[in-house]
Amino acid sequence: MNPALARHLQTLGLERAPFPPTPDAAAWFQTARLEAERVEAAHCLRTRAGFVLLTGEIGTGKSTFLRRLLVALGGEGMVTSLVFNTFLQGPDLLAAVLRDFGLEARGTPAADIDTLNRFLVQQWRAQVTCVLMIDDAQNLTLESLELLRLLTNLETGQEKLLQIVLAGQPELRANLEQPGIRQLTSRICKHVQLDVLAADEVQRYVHFRLDAAGNPSPGIRLRADAALALHRASGGNPRRIHQIMDRCLYGLYAMPAQARVIDPALVRTAAAEAGARPLARRLRRTRPALATAASLAGVLAATLLAL
Known part of the structure; x- marks a missing residue:
């Protein structure tokens, strides 16, 4: 792990990146x-x-x-x-x-x-x-x-x-x-x-990824209404969820540990910064x-x- 990422995660109380850009079979969200x-x-x-x-x-x-x-x-x-x-x-x-x-x-x-x-x-x-x-x-x-x-x-x-x-x-x-x-x-x-993930699976998915990364209690939390905003912004696509949530973590960086709660406004801001848009269905060719x-x-x- 590079030193900059290690310091970032340490500040958030995490042991590993919860929303990496690469496949992560070690933290398998098993439905x-x-x-x-x-x-x-x-x-x-x-x-x-x-x-x-x-x-x-x-x-x-x-x-x-x-x-x-x-x-x-x-x-x-x-x-x-x-x-x-x-x-x-x-x-x-x-x-x-x-x-x-x-x-x-x-x-x-x-x-x-x-x-x-x-x-x-x-x-x-x-x-x-x-x-x-x-x-x-x-x-x-x-x-x-x-x-x-x-x-x-x-x-x-x-x-x-x-x-x-x-x-x-x-x-x-x-x-x-x-x-x-x-x-x-x-x-x-x-x-x-x-x-893609259903709307009712997004919050469980995010909390699962955070817990697998060593999220302390109470730690980082995603509100239910923010989970709905995240589903709308990502279309339920896990990779886009990772992009948005990674930006959300930066938004929590300066907050005290007990106040690290992700709300819909933070999700919308993070989605805009990440350029996340739901993927359109492909035409068969x-x-x-x-x-x-x-x-x-x-x-x-x-x-x-x-x-």
């Missing part, structure tokens, strides 16, 4: 629905039932959900690969997957598929399940989605050797509905859809197919037949 979705997704991966799709608007907690899923699977003898840079496409994406599994890319799609297949068979014989997670998957081209479809064909005859989790914004679902990759879409066994998709698919399909 009954979210926990049920996580448990079901983990079950699909353990039983090798197919691949899991995770969608949600920007800031609704997709990366945090993936990290919680990783934690749930980490102690069960599973090998995972987590890919964030989906601007890597086709052969480069395949090479990144190999490297994250601890394998050396050999430079061509056919050779890399062979390397990955041998590794997956070895893990399957040792009764180890391999999981590939790809975040921001809405950036994947048709070429890369076709690559993933071919990876789902790696199997022993009864079980898939590689379990896949695709996480992305709502347009990912539209991308998966393209006719050329409908075989991949047909293998979705679980679709987790993350949504289909990503155009790349000209190289067919050529790469042909190479990989031939390799799979040989294997």
